[in-house]
Amino acid sequence: MKKKLHILYICLLFIHSNYMQSQISHGGKPLPWNAVSGAQSRSAGNDLFIEMPAFDVEEELRIDSLNESDLRGGYRFAYKFITDYNRNNSGINFSLPDGTRVWRLGIRSKGALSINVLFTKYKIPEGAQIFLYSPDRSHILGAFNHLNNSESGILPVAPVQGDELIIEYQEPAKAAFRGELTVGEVNHAYRDLKGDEPRLNSSDYKGISALSCYVSEGSPYEPLGRSVVMMLIDGTIACTGTMINNTENDGKPYLLTASHCLNKSFTVSNPDYQQVAGRIVFFFNYDSPTCNTLMRGTEEMSVASAKDIAINEQTDLALLELSQRPPVYYQPYYAGWNATQTSNPPYAGIHHPGGTVKRISWSESNIEQATFNTTGTHFNDNSHWWVKKWSDGYTAKGSSGSALFDSNGYVIGALSGGRSNPEEPFNDFYYALSQTWTISKETDKQLKCWLDPSNTNELLCEGLDPYGQNHCLKLSNVEATGLQESIEKTPISATNTEPLFGNNSLGITEYAEAYSVTGKALVYGAYFTTPSVTGNYKELNVEVTVYNGTNKPQTLLHTEMFRPSYQNLNTANGSFQETEKPLNRAQETYIHFSEPVTVEGTFYIGYKITAPEGTTFAVYNLPKGKTTKNTAWINYNNKWIEATAYPQNPFSTSLYIDPVLQYEKIVSNEKIKEKNPVHIYVEAENKTIRVLLPPNIETADFSLLSTDGKVLQYSRIQNNQSSIPVSINGQGVYLVKILYNNKCYIQKIIF
Structure with a gap:
């Protein structure tokens, strides 16, 4: 893993919300x-x-x-x-x-x-x-x-x-x-938009680390990365934008980018910005699941169309409002911001160069305000932050509009331009929020009116998870081991190269990955990381399955066809359309369920394959000897058995299938620290506190405290996920303290 920056915790307020479905695709199939x-x-x-x-x-x-x-x-x-x-x-x-x-x-x-x-x-x-x-x-x-x-x-x-x-x-x-x-x-x-594997591994963007190289559970970049989106503008241009919070914490889906992304680098005079904003598709979570070998990310999570809120060509400011709030299963995050003229290194830029998967560049050097002008374009004097040198990475076309984050994880600017490249990672310029905050009396040319609507005069704002404690979690048995870089398509045996976890000549066509939750949860869908499909993938049928069962998959709860797709702009008529995703490349794919599936205790996410002869579909897995905890299951001779019991090649492994779920009956806490790797949920009806520890952490000390620090209850947690009944009298505010590995996390809760 790469070196990680130290960024302070950001607190988030819970917001009740209902999201529109206006630009999300709605499933179904075309006619035969x-x-x-x-x-x-x-x-x-x-x-x-x-x-x-x-x-x-x-x-x-x-x-x-x-x-x-x-x-x-x-x-x-x-x-x-x-x-x-x-x-x-x-x-x-x-x-x-x-x-x-x-x-x-x-x-x-x-x-x-x-x-x-x-x-x-x-x-x-x-x-x-x-x-x-x-x-x-x-x-x-x-x-x-x-x-x-x-x-x-x-x-x-x-x-x-x-x-x-x-x-x-x-x-x-x-x-x-x-x-x-x-x-x-x-x-x-006439050239690739988001670069599948050959471009990703080419020298074009060599030296810019994938965000996945820096992100792990509890990493400061995990929420910041969720705020960054790839923008497909007018069907022809790719740029980067960042979801951004406001002082009302009201969950308005504001997005910060650069005006030159919308006016074709100032080659269009007096553009109709509202028309341009309406012709943008915004892609969330377009990330490589692996760091060392870049892989195409999920494209299924997108929002189409926005309206322009504030545009100022003198500074390069562009603030948009998306047509809808991103759904809860997108796991969106609205970044906090710093509109002062003071910030501290290290600095990080998270962006989509060339429309590829999310990358990160960072600098340990001090920055300063400077004047940035280029041929034919003259911005206001001293309106930009000057990144003199990147310690890691650089920027490229398509990075425009991306945010620059300071050491506290606040957005301080957005990329206008520069000349950084692999050989000379120097001299990039981000327009400064401080210099476009109140630059104009016209509200559609400044930021303050929108990001500080109540006129609090605050110049610092924390980030926000718009779904608060009702947000979704992604579970991953592979990522919990930290061994996702070693995933492979395991062959059946030394003499048979057919995939063990794909359809093969031995007739195994159904597989499942086991997960467990405390209490009830809603599963919205699942990520699948798969190698390239071989053969005639056009005739392939893969059915995603959800089972429950105490010690094996037993009751089928839900099925969904594995037909990944994403939204695209029909430039002929300005409409958005759904496009099916090709399977002839290694990639991560999100399959959204037509309706959330309720699970409790142990459940299984799997897949059933029907394919023509010579066509093979599989899911990546951990190699033999990498883990002693098996979570993979195989339907062999019409019976479900663990991968450890498969007679041809038995071993402990995990399949790279990651469900996205939301716990039910959650009573929101007053605040939660987004950087806190411990997830705490309250079930007021049952007087129960549910604690989810980070991956690889199985034991911790739990304490329930009064607000004056008195210990009301103590216990030792012996499981990664635990439900703890509590004995309290009456409603009120309490503190939960979790201690493990000499680290202490305290969260305020409400009963």
């Missing part, structure tokens, strides 16, 4: 290809596919190179076609026997690495739904439905891999009105 057979068909006078005209890729790359400047700019990866495709002039229309009206439109752009579109007109009735997918259906986005309607009437959607894209709209016969859909933009990706 033969649905049109026998259906009443009405062609719009065109074939299914529309061919986009050719363009000079080399010329676009040359133009990109000419636009190089000290501004970090956005990472431009796509060429934009302005279009006007709708149900009346493009594609094919047909009706199903039940009266459902269907519109299919194919878009082909030869040589595209991916295609994304913008629905510039998007208004559909309840019951209608839209899918976007590649012709082989290896990548599907959707469904999008009436909950994706917005005031702006547009919907940007994430890219679909490959040079062909199909849009499918389904509208019930008795819909309240006829849906309005226009594909107003088509974006042809």
Whole structure:
């Protein structure tokens, strides 16, 4: 692991919240290809596919190179076609026997690495739904439905891999009105957006550590990293933004970035910032699960569209408000901030260079305010923080807008530009919050009005988990061992290279990973870290399963198809669309359950595989000899057995499957220290305190104290997760003290 900075604890206030679903995809599947057979068909006078005209890729790359400047700019990866495709002039229309009206439109752009579109007109009735997918259906986005309607009437959607894209709209016969859909933009990706493995391992960003190299349980970077998001702007440009708190602690989803990300590095005069903000997709938790060998991260957690709140081109300020609060299972964090002119090293920048997985750069040197200007762009004098030298890492295109954190974990600025590179990690400039705080009397050109809405005149604000003590946790048996760098695809035996934890010639097709919780919890979904699928992954069917059982998987609680997808902007019409994620690469994927699953005690997250001959799906696991605590199970000869009992290759291991859960019946505490690695929950009804210790910690001293420090109850915790009945009289405020490894953590609770 890399060296970690020392950052003070940040306290978070609990906020009750309800989040909108307006830009989250809603599951389902497109119709089978033969649905049109026998259906009443009405062609719009065109074939299914529309061919986009050719363009000079080399010329676009040359133009990109000419636009190089000290501004970090956005990472431009796509060429934009302005279009006007709708149900009346493009594609094919047909009706199903039940009266459902269907519109299919194919878009082909030869040589595209991916295609994304913008629905510039998007208004559909309840019951209608839209899918976007590649012709082989290896990548599907959707469904999008009436909950994706917005005031702006547009919907940007994430890219679909490959040079062909199909849009499918389904509208019930008795819909309240006829849906309005226009594909107003088509974006042809001529270079990779988020760089799968070859780019990640290339020299382009060598020397910038993945955030996963610094993050562990209790690490100060764990919450800060959750505040940083990758931005896909207008379907063609990638930048970085940071979720940021305000003094009201009201959970407003504000995001800080740079104005030059929104105006194409000041090449667009008087841009319509509201229109641009509405055409952004924000990707959360796009991280490599491993440090040494970078892997593509989850792309399934995104929010589409925002509105501009404050823009100031004189300082490069851009403050946006997302169209919705990120759902609880995204595990969002809103960073705190420092608007003073004083801060201390070390400093950290967390960013997405080139739209790749999250990276971190940090500096142990002092910084100072300076004037930053570049060709054709003149910012206010002394409006920027000057990072003279990075101790580790640097920045690149796509890093623009990313936050600079001080030693206390506060945001003090956002990246405008610089010339740092692997050989010369010097001279980057971040606009200073202090210099854009009250720079203008116009509220839409300053920060204070929004980040200090009650006019407290505070210049420091702590970070916030918008879900407080009702937040979600990610459990990981692999990460608990600290051995995720050694994961592998274990072969069945020395003579058979088929994966032990994947479908193989021995007929094993179902696997599960065991977890246990104290009390009841809701499981929202799970992360799966998988090697590349071999063979014809397009015909692969993987079913995610949830079981309960006391000593083995017994009762099936839930199933969900393993069909990862993400949102993309349809630049043709400004709409957002769901895109299925390819499986032909090693990656981390989040599978969201259609509804939370209630578990209690021991439960199992698993997968069942149905695949054509020659196609193999597997999940990474800990190698033999790396752990003595087995948590992996195999359905062998129609019986569930532990991996240690598998006759061909028995050993203790854990599968890299990480459920995301939320404990039920949680009464929020007044405050909780986000950096505190101990999680404490209160069940007031049962007068019980639930304690979750960090991974690898099994014993600790528990004390319940009165607010004046009197010990009311003491016990020795002998398990990583414990429920402790307490004897107290009446309601009130108390303190819980947890002591282990000579470390003491105290938290205020309310009964």
